[in-house]
Each structure stands twice: as C-alpha cells, then as structure tokens.
Amino acid sequence: MSQAVSNDIRDRLLDAAGLSLDRLPMLHVIFDRMATYCADNLRHLSASPSYFSLSTIESGRVSDILEIYEANAVAGVFNVPEWDSEILVGFDRDFVFTMVEVLLGADGTEPPVDDERGFTNIEMRISMAIFEQVGKALQASFSMVSDARFKFERLETRMDFAVIGRRNNLAVVSKFLLQALNRGGEMFVIIPQSALNPMRQTLARVLSGDNSTRDPRWTEQIRNEVSRTEVKLRAVLEEREMALGDIADLKIGQVIELQATPRSRVKLEGNDQPLFWCRLGQSDGSYMLRVEDYIDQEQEFIDDVLSR
Template sequence: MSNDFDDFALPEPPVGMMGDGALDQAGIDALFGDVGGPARSRSGLKAVIESDVISYERLPMLEVVYDRMIRAFATSMRNLTSDAIDVSLEEITSIRFGDFVNRIALPAMIGVFRVEEWCNYGLITVEPSLIYSVVDALLGGRKSGGKPMIDGRAFTGIEVGLVGRMLELVLADLGQSMAPITPATMALERIETSPRFASIAGPTNICAVATLRVDMEGRGGCFSVLLPYATIEPVRRVLGQRFMGEKHGPENIWGAHMATEIARTEVAVEVVLGETRMGLGAVRDFAVGRTLTLGKRPDDPLEVHVGGVPLGLAQIGQRNAKVAVRLTTDIAKGPLA
C-alpha cells in the first residue's frame, strides 16, 4: 500500500543542523570557520575575531618626529662610521605585538629601552644584514657591494657592544626629535637575541612600528622602532595633532587679549541714595527748593549700580573734602538680598 503523504514529507535538515533546529558540532565548526582539513582561509566569526586588519587613529606628529630623526641619525652614523650614510623612512604602520615578534628575522638583535617620562618600554629590532654591516664598518672592513654572509651563529660580545653603540645613537636622536613636542628620555636597558625575552606587551596589544633603512655605500639594512600604544598613551593627544602647537578649544591669545581689554574698560558707577514713588502730576510741579523724602537715614547702606544692575551695598561718607562711598559687601553675582 503506497503512502499518500509521501509528497508532503519534511525536507532534510541542512548540513550541520539537527532536526529540532539546534546546531550539531559540524555546524558550530562551520560557524566559527573551523571545518578541519589543511590550512584554509578563515571565515565566520573566527575571521572577524582574528582579523589582521587594524583600524587605529593616526598619529601625524609621530611621522614628524621620525622625519626629524632620520636627518639627525644620518649625521650621527656618519660621525660613528666615517662612511657616507643615507637613512630613509620605509613606513609607519600599526600591528599587533604578537604578529610583530613572529615576523622578526633571526638572528637579530632586539634592544629594549625605557622612556622615563612615560614609565614604559619600547623595542628596536635590527636586521642581520644591518648588524653585520655596522660591525664590518666599525672594525675597518672593506666596502663591498655583496651581501654579508649570515652563518646563524650567536653574536659575540664585541658585536653586541658595537651594535649597542648604534642603538644608543638611535634613542638619543629619537629623544631629541621628540623634545619639541614632548619631553622623552630614552635609555637602552638591554639587548636580547631571542624574541621570547623581549616581551614588553601582550600578544594582542596594538603597537606603532616605524621601519627605517640605513644604506652605507652598498651595504646596510633595516631596523624597526616599536612603541606600544600603551607606552605612548600619556602623550597620545599630543602625537595626534595635525601640526605642531595645535590647541584644542579657544586660543589662549584671544583669551588674554579679551582679559586685557576688559580690564581697561571704563564704566559709570551710580550710588542710589533712595527711591520713592510719585505721580506724574507731582513731578510736573517740581520747583527749585522742593524737598524729596527718600526714607533713608545717613547711616543706612546704599545700593551701588552699574548700568542699572545692582552690584553691592556701600556706606556714604567723605574723603579729602569729597563725597565718597565705601563698599560694605562683596560684588554680588545675583540679586541683592
């Protein structure tokens, strides 16, 4: 006997979805972009959470600092090596600290420095090609256009000391370039050769990285200066200015000018001896010698007005043969009691 309800059979649930509408393990893995197998492009919520795209505010003044620094550092390196030095800024970018550490080409030297005013740390990483070029130049090696051979051995104490002199010049010139914007005293604390011992921030912390190239007559390489955003937080507002000396809010020059002009302004001060109400007919009949009764005694306080606005109370008297008043209350900011 055939089933007359075959045409009305419920459709099969989608892959990863159980019949009651709940997700099974396969559906959960697909939602988070983890579907197993070889390395595949990330999708779903996992792609959003682990996105490499970093959107962070620009720091225009930091670019100005590095532009000033490359000119000063080129002069310092020429004095150190007696070679023709050309320093250029490759790029300034934002990256997570963990991603930056994973991209360091080994063997490398990593300088850990401290900024005293900001009470935090930064890093300088030097590529192997620049390390061997600096060591070769300082030890009197011949200039050659070939790339230095990197043998992967550990750096000697002499090599670390010579590169440390270059790092100290970098920090000194960077601090001097930062001085017109904000004081920054940068001191090299130590030099590491393993990224594991140079962790100054969490893997997900955002950092500003400036990469600079040093050319030394056919030899040279790059080094990078890393400043975590947590390090530059005390001066983030200053580094975020579009030009040096930018002020937020009213300009100080106009405030000072307004204060000076207000202090020079002359106003007429009126002392009200008293008030009384009279009809218009009585005012019309005023004559010379008419006495007006104001209801005030000589020792009663009088109101002081400026432009019809009461400012305070005063006592009438005489000083140097002239009628004078002496304030008995402070200047009122509201109606007199």
C-alpha cells in the same frame, strides 16, 4: 558619572580600538627627524656615510611584529620613565653586519656577509653602541611633543625574551632602511599604543618646525666643524691686465715692473673671494700681513665696473 571616570572609560575604549595612524601625522614628522638624527649621530663614528630613511609606520600586535624578526635580529629594550612604559628598537641581521663593516673601516669591496650564524661578541658590542646613539636620536626627535628620556636597559637576541608588556598588546612599529657601502639593512622601533595615547592630541596636529627646540649639541657640532674647515688664503699685492700677445711674448728672465710699493695695501682673499685689506711687513726675516679693514665686496664690484 564623574569627569575622571568618563575620561578613564574613553581611554580604555581608545586603547581597545587602536590608534588611527592616519590621524597622527606628527608621528611621520618625528620618525623622519629620527632618521636624520641617526645618520648625523653615526657620521662622526665612521669614515663611510650611512643613510637612514623612514620606510613605513604600521600598527599591530607586539607578538605579530616580533615574529617576523625571530632568529634574524637583535633587539634593545629602552625604559621611558615619563611614559611609564618600555619601547623596543631592533636591527635585523643585514643591518648589524653592514654597520660592523662601516664602523670598522671597511670600504665595501668585500662581499656582504650571508650567514645564519649567531651574533659574535664584537657584533653585540657594536650593536649596543649603536643602540645608545639611537636612544639619543629618539629623545631628540620626541622632544617636539614630549620631554622624555630613553634609557637603554638590555639587549636581546631572542624575540620571545624582548618583553615590553603583554605580547598581544597593540603597538606602533616604524621601520627604517639603512644604506651604506652599497648594501643595507632594516631598523625597527616598537612603541606600545598605550604610551602614545596620552599624546594623541598633540600627535594629531603637525607642529611648525620653527617651534621645535634647537638641539644645542647639533649646533655646537656644526660650529666646531665649520671652525675646523681649512681655507686657503692668498695675498695679492697688485693686479694688472696684459694683452694675450704680451703674455705669449714673455721670456725667462724678463722683468715685470709693478706699481706697488711696500706701503701699498695688500688684498687678502679666500677661495677667490676678497676678505680683508692688509699692510705688508716683516718679522724675524719673514713677510707678514696686518689686517686693517674689511673689504666691501659690493663696493669693490661697483668700482671695478666703473674703472672699465
């Protein structure tokens, strides 16, 4: 018997038996990362924070999994060319209603929607926007084990139309809890086991986080957010100590003499931390500072201790 035939038979036996999730610890790492990516991707779209957490990872027949969500969810079908497979992402009714409020600027004071009606056009369009963000989170999360693209194909509101292969095929379903505006919902991801089988050896061992690929978009976002952070600066011309009694005796109009001159160095501080030594000057009738040197905070601390 050739090696190719032997491998084919072994793969078919594994497909029939199903994957043992206990032997695939990397799946938990991937889906935990996905929860973090989902929260990060949606954070810049809304003023209110949204929190995602991995709830469970289970296996079962596709039909049995979808039956739970019939008439109570919206599903997005993604094509994964590298896996030669499709996967399904779904949002239950509470998830959709919560995210609509979050993305449209609600503050949570209104009671949650409790209605069995069909989804409106606005709710469907918002769901599609969220599916795009989830697709990015899936791609970033699975990049640890597979260079796969997740292409959104279509949206379905009837679970019997959410076809990703035969409905009696085995699949892995991960469920996530959403928390926002003191309410929440559930998101689920269904991946056929046939798509995960080729990666089972990689999924069987936990990869070090140091070996994971750095997401350049996330790095750039962090850099942009930090650079836009507002910091208050304070220029200190002179500092002096006074007794509490002298301060209590100060009166309006009293003059306090300073030892500093226009040629004295000015200490530039940010958030009460010394940053630079500067020189005082004037330009167009306004005072200005010219940065001359960095402040060695360790040396400043030593000098301050020795001066006491």
